[in-house]
Amino acid sequence: MYPQISEQNVCLYFSCKKCGLSSTFAHNSLKEMDNINLKEMATQVRRDIVRMVHKVQSGHPGGSLGCTDFLTALYFKIMDRKPGFDMDGVGEDLFFLSNGHISPVFYSVLARSGYFPVSELATFRHINSRLQGHPATHEHLPGVRIASGSLGQGLSVASGAALAKKMNKDNHLVYSLHGDGELQEGQNWEAIMFAAHHKIDNLIATIDFNGQQIDGSTNTVMNMNPLRAKFEAFNWEVMEMDGNDMDNVLEVMAKAKAATGKGKPICIIMTTVMGKGVSFMEGTHEWHGIAPSDKQLEEALTLLPKTTYGDY
Numbered sequence: 001m002y003p004q005i006s007e008q009n010v011c012l013y014f015s016c017k018k019c020g021l022s023s024t025f026a027h028n029s030l031k032e033m034d035n036i037n038l039k040e041m042a043t044q045v046r047r048d049i050v051r052m053v054h055k056v057q058s059g060h061p062g063g064s065l066g067c068t069d070f071l072t073a074l075y076f077k078i079m080d081r082k083p084g085f086d087m088d089g090v091g092e093d094l095f096f097l098s099n100g101h102i103s104p105v106f107y108s109v110l111a112r113s114g115y116f117p118v119s120e121l122a123t124f125r126h127i128n129s130r131l132q133g134h135p136a137t138h139e140h141l142p143g144v145r146i147a148s149g150s151l152g153q154g155l156s157v158a159s160g161a162a163l164a165k166k167m168n169k170d171n172h173l174v175y176s177l178h179g180d181g182e183l184q185e186g187q188n189w190e191a192i193m194f195a196a197h198h199k200i201d202n203l204i205a206t207i208d209f210n211g212q213q214i215d216g217s218t219n220t221v222m223n224m225n226p227l228r229a230k231f232e233a234f235n236w237e238v239m240e241m242d243g244n245d246m247d248n249v250l251e252v253m254a255k256a257k258a259a260t261g262k263g264k265p266i267c268i269i270m271t272t273v274m275g276k277g278v279s280f281m282e283g284t285h286e287w288h289g290i291a292p293s294d295k296q297l298e299e300a301l302t303l304l305p306k307t308t309y310g311d312y
């Protein structure tokens with residue numbers, strides 16, 4: 001069993017400032033989210049990412065930094081979440097991370113939005129930590145709904161969960177995130193076909209369209225273009241978004257929400273810059289999965305100034 005977060009019992013499991021321990025959102029959890037400055041929180045999440053990966057000298061900073069604005073907006077503003085966490089997720093929006101290698105950003109956003117103590121980020125990739133390199137459900141980390149890391153599976157799960165919500169008359173949405181290189185896995189296209197066929201119109205799947213993957217640019221490894229036309233041909237509603245412009249993220253996500261319930265699943269092609277926010281990591285696959293040195297960390301942290309939320 002893993003701990004449940006609720007207004008009543010949160011203090012038992014999640015240390016907080018009011019208890020003299022360290023955590024940002026233990027008390028009043030979700031209500032406090034309204035006061036979050038999303039851009040400042042995104043900077044804090046980026047600081048977490050580079051510090052986590054540096055500390056253990058392994059992990060994936062590139063895609064994590066690129067998807068930071070999206071995941072910050074999703075968890076702090078867009079999703080309708082219950083204060084607790086349970087695997088059934090009835091009566092709330094759900095999120096499935098399919099490109100599991102970007103776990104640093106996922107863990108940081110989960111911790112900072114109240115799922116587990118922010119201090120636990122220091123255990124990233126340690127032996128016996130709940131924060132393994134790729135998220136796994138058997139670690140029982142609140143907020144993690146699927147194991148991911150073996151690419152290509154998340155859209156199938158998200159489609160099934162969204163279909164279950166429709167069958168159960170649960171009027172909530174399912175969000176998912178996928179890499180552009182990840183779309184080269186054939187299972188995605190089966191799920192894309194399935195979701196359209198079953199008119200799964202409570203699903204908003206976002207593609208991290210950063211043009212990079214582990215071995216080089218997506219165009220040289222296996223070109224996915226024209227991506228928009230492909231999703232449209234499979235009968236999806238397609239939108240485009242600048243995933244590193246917080247205002248545009250909020251605007252397009254609102255549009256996507258408004259487009260649900262109209263008979264088609266929704267795909268957002270989200271343009272991002274791999275390594276966004278740390279100039280020497282930006283726009284190259286080289287930073288897909290390597291850790292910064294001591295000197296590079298120092299430089300990265302000067303590019304990502306301290307925030308009022310504080311380092312873990």
Ligand SMILES: Cc1ncc(C[n+]2csc(CCOP(=O)(O)OP(=O)(O)O)c2C)c(N)n1
Pocket residue numbers: 062063064099101102149150151152178179180181182183185208210212213214215274288
């Ligand atoms: C099934 C499977 N095949 C290969 C890999 C190895 N792998 C890890 S990340 C990655 C690249 C994925 O590219 P993309 O989805 O664009 O992620 P980004 O590099 O942009 O973060 C690959 C091939 C894997 N994790 N799973």
Ligand SMILES: [Mg+2]
Pocket residue numbers: 179180181182208209210211212213218
């Ligand atoms: Mg990519």
